[in-house]
Amino acid sequence: MNTDRGSQVLVVDITKLQTERNAQLTTISGRFPSQGNIRLSEMYKSGWSEEDIQQEIKRQSSEPAMGIAPPNKKENRPSLPKGKSESSVLAKRKENEEAERKRQEKEGHRPTGGIARKQSCGLHEAYADQLLDVKVEGNMTYLPRGGILVKTNTPENIEIQFGIPPETIKDAMMLGMSVPKYFVISHEMFDRVGGTSLAEFEFPAYFNFFVLKRKVTIICREGLSHAIRAIFKETLIGPDKEDVMFDKDFPPGTDPGMFPNFWGEGLCLDPARENLNIDDLLEIREFDAGGLANVGTGDSQVKIRFDEQKQMYKVYKLSKEGKRDTIATIPEDIRRYNNSDAKGKKSKLEYQPLTTPEFGVTVLGASHGFDPAGSTTGFVVWVDGKGMVVDPPPGSSDVLKKLSIPNRAIDGIILTHCHADHDAGTFQRILTLQNVKLYTTTTIFESFIRKYSAVTGLDRAFLCGLFTFVPCVVGQPLPFHGAEFKIFYSMHTIPCIGFECSYKKASMIYSADTNSDPRLPKKMFEEGVIKEGRRDALLNNALVGKHTVIFHEAGVPPIHTPMELLAEQPYHVKERLYLVHVSENKVPTDVGLKVATEWSTMVLQQYLDIEEKEKMSIKHCLSATELFGHAKDEEYEKFIFDSFEKIMVPRDTVLFEAGQQMDHMYYVLAGQILAITDANHQARPHKFYSGDLIGQEFIVEEGNVAGYMAKTETATILYKIKTEAVRSVIRNTESLTMLKNLADLMKSSTWDAFSSNVLFRDFSITEKVDLFNIFSEEVTIKAEEVIDCEQNGCLVIEGMVHVLLDATADGDDEDNIFEENIVEETSADLESSCSEALPGQVGEAGDKNASVTRSPKSGRRSVPHSPTPEERSLRLSHLKNNVRQSKVDLPHFMSGTIELLAQRSQASIELNSE
Known part of the structure; x- marks a missing residue:
């Protein structure tokens, strides 16, 4: 046009x-008995009143309904996935459920629960994976985006959600479940691994208040109320008048008549805001000193207790005889169930x-x-x-x-x-x-x-x-x-x-x-x-x-x-x-x-010369890499056209084998490639994504022999680049030094440690190289030696270490000192390769030597701490008498790591891994 x-x-x-985006949402087959398989989200979206919704739930709760149409509307069911019949879809679903049942029995799971699946009838293929398998164990439902929903089966049918990742309300609506009223925020409100909030209560609060006409109850640890109010204040009310900075938002000398009236305009849009405050939408309850919080009243009252020693929540109710009936047990670290990036x-x-x-x-x-x-x-x-x-x-x-x-x-x-x-x-x-x-x-x-x-x-x-x-x-x-x-x-x-x-x-x-x-x-x-x-x-x-x-x-x-x-x-x-x-x-x-x-993608202005466009696109990407960042513009012209061969490679294709002689490298335009270093293909692979260069080390490697096998994981588009041509472009630049470092790195145990580390293993090769350049040295820590991680983080690449937390580091008094609880981690444990090393924590070598790579703090080069026998004896005595009792499991380690990892943009990263 x-x-x-x-x-x-x-x-x-x-x-x-x-x-067909006008397709109605699917219904969940009978895994949520309290909802009776009703398409609850459709009722909400169609403007049903809460009273009508509850009546409809009661009316159809015992019926195996395929879903209901909104009032006065004819249900418009979309087609089945292309090439699929209704019977084949149902048969496949039944087959999957039976396989899951057998798997759970084999693993010792109780027969209750199971897998709640989408009903594929009437579901368009593009929606087929939108409702991924939802794990249900007893009273607990593991939500697709993260968090755990607990059904209490009380007379009021109270439901409690632990953890609130972004867009969690969509899980409830999609699964045909009611949006909970009660939410428990973990002791950590932020997943530093995934970079997402675990306390995104905005939309659940809005839905409960504006649609269900009730306030949300947030249950949290002591002292967290202030932070919750600060978050909600910014989103509900906005900045205070003194925090509005028109002097910086507008050019100097701007007529004040041009300035917005944020509060006044908001009132004109929604007059109800005039008397609206945070307490209208949120009720915040803190666990008491004993870690206890009550939910509900009378026969529907349930109790939530946080067990600090075991780091878990227990939901239970008391019988008339005072007997405790456990409803659910939930790990404190909800982050491990946060999966908003893959749903x-x-x-x-x-x-x-x-x-x-x-x-x-x-x-x-x-x-x-x-x-x-x-x-x-x-x-x-x-x-x-x-x-x-x-x-x-x-x-x-x-x-x-x-x-x-x-x-x-x-x-x-x-x-x-x-x-x-x-x-x-x-x-x-x-x-x-x-x-x-x-x-x-x-x-x-x-x-x-x-x-x-x-x-x-x-x-x-x-x-x-x-x-x-x-x-x-x-x-x-x-x-x-x-x-x-x-x-x-x-x-x-x-x-x-x-x-x-x-x-x-x-x-x-x-x-x-x-x-x-x-x-x-x-x-x-x-x-x-x-x-x-x-x-x-x-x-x-x-x-x-x-x-x-x-x-x-x-x-x-x-x-x-x-x-x-x-x-x-x-x-x-x-x-x-x-x-x-x-x-x-x-x-x-x-x-x-x-x-x-x-x-x-909407094209508003296209290059007149597509070939020129592709050349410029490659140049933009290459110039951003460490390899070609020092090359001169004029050197790209002949290089790109004469030395690049565009190839399309099917999925599961081996690009080259370990030991193969190489005279070229690759630039990944689209797709994903795995590089496997272990001969038996058992080692965790490195991953290459769009924009990565594969085989940079071949340019300086003696004999140009590949040290790993590269295999496409998806259909992939690559540029095949002659290594000899690359040498001519990067000659006399800093890139040659970088390549030599890369070649050495890929042969080192540090490179394997990166790929084993739960945090770094999904980094692209380019990011791993950037990461490696931050480290200062590799040192060997003798058995029984103590190193202080307050100034320097470290990545353990071989051996085993213990973690000791100094309870007096933040001024705790003697009443808060517990017995020592040491967690052992080894480099062989690929899933347990990451640990905090925050101020007040010390890494102590285990019963054998450990090799670590250290990173400097604020650019200072670190020196291994080698105390005298007297100093070490005093230090160990101090630690063993002033150490917190805390089960420092893997997710807990991860929480501190990303906080420090984020400093990589300042070139003052601290890596804290075991």
Whole structure:
């Protein structure tokens, strides 16, 4: 379709998974007896009252219903997966359930529980994996995105959820379960391994309050209430007046009449906010000094006790005789069940080669936080091979990886505002990207830091060191690789920004969360809520038809834009209009509106010469690598065309064997490759992803002999590169030194330790090289020797160590001192290779020598601690009399590691592993 800017919009479906998004959600077969197999989420979405819902549950609880249609609506059941009959789908499901039953019996599981599965009848193939197998053990349901739901089977049917990962409400809605009222937040509110919050209570609180007309009860450890209130204050109410920084958000000398009135505009959108406070939505209960909390009343009362010694929660009720009846036992460390990065329909997405446009948009998600079938809105704006991610959805790392978008292609993140469906994935991406730039206004940035400081327990200085903040100023051009962004404040309940982006002859606008009804700014101006300048700015940014593409939200009014307003737009506007922040089944099919297609790429400006484009794309990626980063621009020209051969390799194909003579290396354009070093293929493999170079060491390796086997794990697209040509490009550069170090590294035990470490094993080879360059030295610790990890972290590559925690390090008094509890870890235990080494902890060698690689703190080179016999005796005596009693298991180790790992962007990383 031609636009008045002379550009074309090309929507490229790269997934070939176009779905009938108006399909109703599936029903869960009889694993949730209290819900009677009813499609509860459909009732909520269709506006049923709570009373009607409860009556329907009672009416159909004993029926094996296939699901129910909303009131006065004919059920529109989608087709079965292509090539599948209903009987074959049911037979396969029965076969899987029987196999699971036998597996559980073999492992000694009780016959209760089992696997709750999706009912494939009437389910489109694209949704087939969206409901992954849900593990049920007794009264506990392990939710797909993480967390554990406990059914108490009390008269009030109280349900308690332990752990609240991002988008957890979608699990309940998708599984046809009621959204719980009671949530237990783990002692750790943040999973530092996955980079996600374990206390994302925003959307469960909103749903309970606005839909179910009740408040959520949060149960947490003593002292956590303040942090919970701080988190919710930023998302529900927004910054205090003194925290709004218009002097930095707007150019100097800006007329104050241009400034938003955040609180006043929010009240006009939703007058109920005037008297709304945190206590209306949340009740926060802390465990008492004995670790006990009560839930429910009368016959429905249950007790939750946290056993500090065993590090677990016990849910039980007391009989009339005072006998304790245990309902469930849950490990304290809920993080091990947090799996938000691998769930949902993105599991259906195969590795795809994404050819980035010169200017365009790749859609990562187009829905909202209450849609169980869709990912929250987020996308990548591409400019000349570099990407700016806007509000990345939680788990978007998996999508980007499968779209073959290397991390180094992402050059920035725009954060529009601090609601969980927009900022949870942003913080996750900050922890997974190196040297990332965060673009937003100062007001939103400060709110973001306050919120995630409360979530993680980390201070402001540490968080700010994880990324580079680029302040955005309203109306001022923001250059990005030849494009120009201009941000504006939209009208929302908390500070929120949208933007325009122009590049050559094309442009786009993103509304962000807002209500674009033009009557609202006029009314606010008439009532004195805003000034003339702000009114005009809101009207000018609403549904601007001059742009090549319009990304506009279509959420639920009053704080979002009414669908009727969008449907009334003229054809020339709707032609370019793509809806986001909306469930597709809520969009009328006969009004000319369309939803942005997830995982598709819109080409707004394409290279005139595709060959030139591909050359530039390769150059961008290669120049970001350590190998080619020092090469001169003119040296790329002949090198790229003469030395690159593009090949497509099927899945499970061996690229080369260990011991094979090599005269070439590879650049991974799309797909995933495993490099196995063990001759019996038993060792944990290294992984190569899009953007990685395979075989760099062949350039300097004597005889160019491969030391490992490389095999494709997926269908893969590669560039085969002549090693001799690479030598000519990197001659007389620092890259040769780097390659020699890499060749030595890949032969070392440190390299194997990286691949064994539960935290580092999934790093790309490029990230492992970056990691290795941070380490200072490899040292051998003698048996019985004590090393102090306060100043230096260490990675144990051979042997065994004990961990001792000094109870007096943080000022504990004698009443808090317990007997010694030592945890042994060995390098051979691949799953237990990571440990904290925080201030106050000391690593002590075991009964044999241990070899460790140490990393300096603040750039200082470390020296092994070799105490005199007298010093060691005093030290051990002190430790053994002042040590916490704590079962330091693997997930507990991991929690501290990522906190320190995140410092890699500051080049002052501390690695803490055993």
